[in-house]
Amino acid sequence: MSYIAGFVAAVPAANKEAYSKHVAKAASVLKEFGTTRIVEAWGDDVPGGKITDFKGAVKAGPDEVITFSWHEYPDKTAADAAYRTMMSDPRIAEIGATMPFDGQRMIIGGFTPIIEQGSPGKTDYIDGSLVPVPMASKAAYLAVASKQAAVIKEYGATRVVEAWGDDVPDGKVTDYRSAVKATRDETVVYAWIEWPSKLVRDEAWKKVIADPRMYADIMPYDNQRRIHGGFAPILDA
Known part of the structure; x- marks a missing residue:
């Protein structure tokens, strides 16, 4: 099964070009370590x-x-091996020393996909x-999210991924758990939807929201604490 390293960061708007160059340089090295995308x-x-959001x-x-970003690996073993190699590579240390954003506030975690509808592509x-999501509600979440993913794909999404928190550490400044105010009996799901264009996405959501198949009698998580946002890719390697 594939494995995901997911990241969320805050970058000064004025540093967009510097950030783009930074991640492109990092990607050229990471591809050597087995990262597939x-x-x-x-x-x-x-x-x-009102309760949670990406900025908070x-x-x-x-x-x-x-910024919302992820690295894909063939499996967790490959991800762990890549991380060990990365930590000892002087090129990564050099790249990390010149980050155009506050790395202390970047959120990092490891996730195992439980839903993957569609294939990776541009x-x-x-x-x-x-x-x-409550850890005890994994099966219920999977059932609801699978049904919703099929509807979203029906309206034009090219890929829907839901990845279950596997290695989601506490941080000194920020972390995934505090981001969604997770309780000790909850984990964090890192999810994304890929669209062929923003126009397709905007039109699709009107239909998705109106579709009764998107709603369950009992949602297996607290939707008020769910964080969401739209993002434009600046790198897809």
Whole structure:
């Protein structure tokens, strides 16, 4: 089964070009370590929330933009091996020393896909989400999310991925659990939807929201704490 390393960060809007160069340089090295795909996406439609949101998750300032990114690996063994190699490679240390954003506020975690509808391919727009789910409700979440993914694909999405929290550490400044105010009996799901364009996405959501198949009698998680946003890819390697 594949494995996902997921990231959320806050980057000064003025540093977009520097950030693009930074992640492109990092990707050229990471591909040597077995990473099969690297996607970096720049915040485009990232709303504020009443309880949780992406900006609060990484303590973003008014001049900062949220980035949503992930690395795909063939399996967890490959991801762990890549991480060990990465930590000893001087090129990664050099890249890390010149980050155009506050790395201390970046959220990092490892996730195992439980839903993957569609195949990886070039995407023009991404919806990203973080979801707090009770660990005891995994089967119920899988049932609801699988049904919803099929509906979303029906309206034009090219790929829907839901990845269950596997290695989601606590952080000193920010982390996934605090981002969604997860309780100790909950884990965090890192999810995204790939679209062929923003226009297709915008039109699709009107139909998705109106479709009764998207709603369950009892949702197996607290939807009020779910974080979501729209992102434009700046790197898809």
